[in-house]
Amino acid sequence: xxxxxxxxxxxxxxxxxxxxxxxxxxxxxxxxxxxxxxxxxxxxxxxxxxxxxxxxxxxxxxxxxxxxxxxxxxxxxxxxxxxxxxxxxxxxxxxxxxxxxxxxxxxxxxxxxxxxxxxxxxxxxxxxxxxxxxxxxxxxxxxxxxxxxxxxxxxxxxxxxxxxxxxxxxxxxxxxxxxxxxxxxxxxxxxxxxxxxxxxxxxxxxxxxxxxxxxxxxxxxxxxxxxxxxxxxxxxxxxxxxxxxxxxxxxxxxxxxxxxxxxxxxxxxxxxxxxxxxxxxxxxxxxxxxxxxxxxxxxxxxxxxxxxxxxxxxx
Amino acid sequence: xxxxxxxxxxxxxxxxxxxxxxxxxxxxxxxxxxxxxxxxxxxxxxxxxxxxxxxxxxxxxxxxxxxxxxxxxxxxxxxxxxxxxxxxxxxxxxxxxxxxxxxxxxxxxxxxxxxxxxxxxxxxxxxxxxxxxxxxxxxxxxxxxxx
Numbered sequence: 001x002x003x004x005x006x007x008x009x010x011x012x013x014x015x016x017x018x019x020x021x022x023x024x025x026x027x028x029x030x031x032x033x034x035x036x037x038x039x040x041x042x043x044x045x046x047x048x049x050x051x052x053x054x055x056x057x058x059x060x061x062x063x064x065x066x067x068x069x070x071x072x073x074x075x076x077x078x079x080x081x082x083x084x085x086x087x088x089x090x091x092x093x094x095x096x097x098x099x100x101x102x103x104x105x106x107x108x109x110x111x112x113x114x115x116x117x118x119x120x121x122x123x124x125x126x127x128x129x130x131x132x133x134x135x136x137x138x139x140x141x142x143x144x145x146x147x148x149x150x151x152x153x154x155x156x157x158x159x160x161x162x163x164x165x166x167x168x169x170x171x172x173x174x175x176x177x178x179x180x181x182x183x184x185x186x187x188x189x190x191x192x193x194x195x196x197x198x199x200x201x202x203x204x205x206x207x208x209x210x211x212x213x214x215x216x217x218x219x220x221x222x223x224x225x226x227x228x229x230x231x232x233x234x235x236x237x238x239x240x241x242x243x244x245x246x247x248x249x250x251x252x253x254x255x256x257x258x259x260x261x262x263x264x265x266x267x268x269x270x271x272x273x274x275x276x277x278x279x280x281x282x283x284x285x286x287x288x289x290x291x292x293x294x295x296x297x298x299x300x301x302x303x304x305x306x307x308x309x310x311x312x313x314x315x
Numbered sequence: 316x317x318x319x320x321x322x323x324x325x326x327x328x329x330x331x332x333x334x335x336x337x338x339x340x341x342x343x344x345x346x347x348x349x350x351x352x353x354x355x356x357x358x359x360x361x362x363x364x365x366x367x368x369x370x371x372x373x374x375x376x377x378x379x380x381x382x383x384x385x386x387x388x389x390x391x392x393x394x395x396x397x398x399x400x401x402x403x404x405x406x407x408x409x410x411x412x413x414x415x416x417x418x419x420x421x422x423x424x425x426x427x428x429x430x431x432x433x434x435x436x437x438x439x440x441x442x443x444x445x446x447x448x449x450x451x452x453x454x455x456x457x458x459x460x461x462x
Contacts, residue, residue, distance in 0.1 A: 194414075194453055234453060238374060248405050270412070273412045274409060282401065298398075303401055304404060307403065307408075309439065310423070311438070311439045
């Protein structure tokens with residue numbers, strides 16, 4: 001991991017020296033022990049030595065692509081052509097970050113030519129909540145995030161600079177959580193869903209942390225045609241159902257929503273269901289392929305009709 | 316079922332303007348009998364339906380929601396119902412996964428000439444929802460339920 005960190009620093013300082021980037025987004029040491037936090041370095045005003053700030057360790061769980069869209073968002077006021085030329089961003093990515101970045105590129109939110117991606121090998125990130133419980137921070141496998149246990153994209157592909165190293169092995173059962181949940185009875189599933197959602201305080205942190213949630217005006221915030229209130233259980237359930245549904249075929253399974261949640265609501269069980277359905281029904285995975293079309297933007301004449309109700313004595 | 320002896324299911328039907336709504340029209344003009352539990356909302360195309368509308372119907376007291384559009388290949392807008400089909404497959408699976416009864420959310424294709432089929436479909440959906448009983452999922456807003 002130290003070697004990866006050193007190589008990353010050398011690459012970053014080279015990029016700064018050659019003036020190929022305006023910003024570098026990476027991780028720096030947090031203020032507490034066993035923490036890393038995202039850092040956005042403006043390298044137009046600093047020398048190549050700032051690359052020494054960057055760190056890479058098992059606490060770099062944040063998905064950095066969440067900052068990306070704001071650099072390229074069209075101006076709120078004024079004409080698009082009067083806007084400043086787009087900035088060039090150097091971005092440190094691990095598997096899930098890269099999947100989010102490619103999702104933004106597919107959805108034309110971020111121009112690929114303005115990005116310089118530095119891909120790092122990921123061995124899984126540690127879960128702070130698990131570490132507090134286990135008090136055994138050296139045992140990586142025990143304290144790893146649940147999403148990393150199901151990850152099959154720790155080996156990045158298609159980046160500008162790839163640093164090779166140890167990555168995670170692809171797990172056997174990718175959708176174990178979903179299968180276990182599907183096997184429960186309907187009442188049981190509803191009770192679990194309602195129990196989880198009842199803790200929600202509607203802080204919207206899950207939405208803010210998500211790199212795929214970049215709408216200027218979210219359906220939950222709309223005032224003119226106010227779809228959703230904020231007080232009742234019903235509103236909260238609808239908020240979560242729709243927010244998770246909007247992730248269909250887009251979720252990079254980085255678990256940023258779960259980490260951001262102050263109430264530790266189990267969101268992954270539900271997001272994974274959509275990922276599983278999208279893969280099984282439409283054969284689409286949010287992988288490293290830049291050219292693939294998002295599944296809900298297209299259709300096929302052979303899509304399943306099995307969910308259609310047919311009247312008994314057909315008219 | 317003491318308190319529910321008077322209960323009648325309330326069903327919101329989203330029908331596309333070009334096929335299903337015309338099919339409902341034909342059923343009416345042909346005087347085909349079907350249950351009165353349906354509240355029809357006409358939409359331009361089944362592809363116009365946002366999943367939020369369906370959940371909103373449940374929130375405001377619907378016991379069941381039916382969405383119907385043109386048969387695949389017959390869409391007035393060429394591919395609206397094909398895009399909708401993908402969306403609805405995922406939506407139905409997802410809502411059932413989170414504990415909604417599958418009978419409460421139904422999708423179908425009805426063309427403008429299928430008045431008979433429309434009436435049969437309505438009877439089936441009403442019977443399904445009646446069998447399932449009143450909505451107990453907390454998506455339904457208690458203070459908005461005018462029963």
